[in-house]
Structure formats: C-alpha cells, structure tokens
Amino acid sequence: MNDQKFALILGASGGIGKATALRLGKEGWSLYLHYHQNEEAVIEIINALKDEQIECIPLQCDLLEEEAIEKIVHSIFSIDSLIYTSGTSSYGLLQDISQTEIKNQMKLHLEQPILLTQRLLPKLLQRKGSIVYVSSIWGETGASFETVYSAAKGGQIAFMKALAKEVGPSGVTVNCVAPGVVNTTMMGSFSEDERQSMVEEIPLGRFCHPHEVAGSVSFLLSKDAKYITGHVLSINGGWHM
Template sequence: MKKFALITGASGGIGKEIALSLAKDGWNIYLHYHQNRNEIEVLMRSLQPFSLEIIPIQADLSSDEGVQKLVSNIFSIDAIVFSSGQAVYGLFQDLSEMELDQLWEVHVKNPIKIVQKLLPKFYRLGHGNIVFISSIWGQTGAACEVMYSTVKGAQLSFVKSLAKETARSGIRINAVAPGAVETHMMSRFSQDELELLTEEIPIGRLAKPYEIANVVSFLLSEKSSYITGQILSVNGGWYT
C-alpha cells in the first residue's frame, strides 16, 4: 500500500536530506517549496531512481493563501514533516513588526493551520505521523535569536499537547531539536565564529543534515511506534 509524506521546506538543506531518506524508505513525497524551484528540480532528479510519486507544490507559508494552496494539493497523506522556516539574527528590540509576524506565521500559526486542516484525513485513516523540525533554541533560548527561540519553543508545546489529544486515534506527533547543522543558515557566521561554536559542542563538530534526516526516518517508522509527544535532541551533547 502506498504511503505519502508531505515535507515543507523541502528545498532547504535539512528538507532535501529528509526527502532522500524517506524515499529510501519507500515514501511517496509532496515536496513543498516557496522560491527555490531550482533546488527542487535538482532534488526531483535525485529521487527519480526510486520510482516513486514525487509531487512538487509551490506555496508561500507566510500567507493564508499559501496555506490553502498547499492543503488543496494534498490528497492521500500519511505523514507531515515541517522543516520550513527562517531565522532572524539580531537584538530583539531591533526586529521589525514584519519580521515578528513572518516568524510567527511561518513557524507556528500556519503550520498549526495545516495540521488542523489535514488532521481529518489522518482520523479517517486511523493513523498518521507528524514531525516538527524545531531547534535547540526552542529548548534553551538564545540571545540575539529571541523571536526564533520563541516560535521554536511554541512548536514544542504544540507537539506535546496535540500528541496527547491524538494518541488514541493512532496519530503520533513528535519533534526533532537539532543543534548547529551544516546548512545555509550557518553561512552568516565567520570561520572564526564557527570554530568557537564547534568548541562548545562536546562531539566537536556541527551536525550533518543527513543526521537529522535519519532521526525523522526513525520517527516515521514502526520502530518508533510507542513514541509520541517527545522532543528528540540531536545536538552533539551541546544541550542536555
């Protein structure tokens, strides 16, 4: 029987690795992206050898229209992985109202709306799986990333609460909280800053995107059938 997963932010460094990992596990995939069509086309070519249904969906998840466009293009669905979003670095007092709104909408409000709209499909199936890619900063907070930490923390509260409500319906909801990962998001830091950051991590290096994807693959598998409402930290021992 075919199984379908939606990955939001599939054009990003972690999203692409999640898509590759799930394809290896036999998942058919909806690849959501906003602007980076080129990366999605490259990813689709990489997924061709798996002979699966790969469905790209362009949508701006900072808008109500984008949410509706995404949801209206989802038919059969067994799992959702939320990996889209962006960070804003700087003093909290300097953030614009637009930046505050976008972070809230992309990371919290609209993912919640997507879950709310797609949950009936899971209830009808009698099963479902949802994974949020949150952040270490949602667990412990970070100066100069106050709003990002706030929205990532909100994701974790949502996961813990909704997991209790849906568990007896066969729907599992979990989150992965990565630390520093080798993606484009780290490009704003200088080499010296990255070296100082690496020294703080007990394992002594940044995570590879595929290491986050491996955890998602586990959470969407039967190997994690008794796990729900949990936050899996993947941070090299940086925060425990």
C-alpha cells in the first residue's frame, strides 16, 4: 500500500504557510504549495527540502479571481490534508473600509475556503483526511479596528465546527488553529511602540513564532489527533482565554 501523504497548503509563501510547509516536508509529506505573487518563498521551501527528496508542486493563483478554485482543484491528484493559511487583515474604522475590501475579506477568508473544501471533499473522504484552517484570535474574541476581518475569521470557525459534525462519521477531521500575534511580515505596519504595547498585554511576554503555529498544525494532522475534531486550538500566549 502506498503510504505517501499529500498536503495542500494555501498561502505557502506566507510566514505561517512557509513554516508549515517546512515542518510537514521534514515529516515526509508531499506538498502542493499554493502562492499568489511570492514565488521566491516557494522556491526557498523547495530548495530547503531538496535533501529530504520531498515532492513539492507549486500552484500559482490569485484566490480573489473567479477561476482560482477550478485552477487549484484541477491540479490536485491525491490529497490527505488541506491547510488553509491564506489571508490578509484589514485594519481601520468600519466606516472607512470600502465595500470592495469588505467583499475581498469575506471572499478570501470565508467564501474561497468553503468552495475549495466543497470541491476537494470527495478526495479527502476517500482518504479519511484532515482539514485545518488557520483562523485568528479575533475570530474568537473580535477586535476593534479589525471588525470585518474578525467577522470573516469568526465565520471560518463556525463553518469548521459545522463541517466537523457533517464529515466526522466518514472519518475526516476538521479543526482550526487560532494564533494571536505572530511575528511575521504582517507586523511590519505597526510601530515599535505599538508592538511593545501588544507584547506587554501577553502573559508569556512575546509574540508567537511561525514555527509554533506550524507545530500545532502538524499535531492536528497527526495520528495522535485523530479523535480531535471541531476544535479551535488557541495559540496566543495566554492573551485571551
């Protein structure tokens, strides 16, 4: 029996996606690596895993485009796990956010994960696979100045819980990880004073590292987590409980 495992990582070029790809690759997973513009990051992943002889298949597309889901689905031959890490936050007062940005946030964080999962479910059901969505602490608690992002991530969590009940009898697990502040390039828009102010609110006194989120994703895909489904694994240093 072929025990080769395939994982599709949406947003593999981002900080969390890249760390997850490297972690899973070193664990022997074959990888579909989705990216939008940052091809260099995906090449770095492939080069880093070259000695491991890991099969890496790059998939380029803009998830905001209508044909994105079809393009991805038609590139997938076998899949055991779907990891959705794609997304960007939208920061500002609600009345200042454009309708286009609201629609883009909902599409990127909610509509496209739902549609992609729907299309890939037959393959995941066949393999009794696993799904992990990288949500956010704000999907659990909400955040001022990130109202639309919070709503989209909250919807992602609600969808995960409902889907877990639906596919559980077929042996597929569905979970979310909900990081707090992760030390990635997305934090570059904040000043040093703003960053320090956030650190002071976190009981563990620091930001999360991408590899810590990757470790949590790895656990939820492992045999040790086959009895965990419909769960939100919070990774926030005790910031919100």
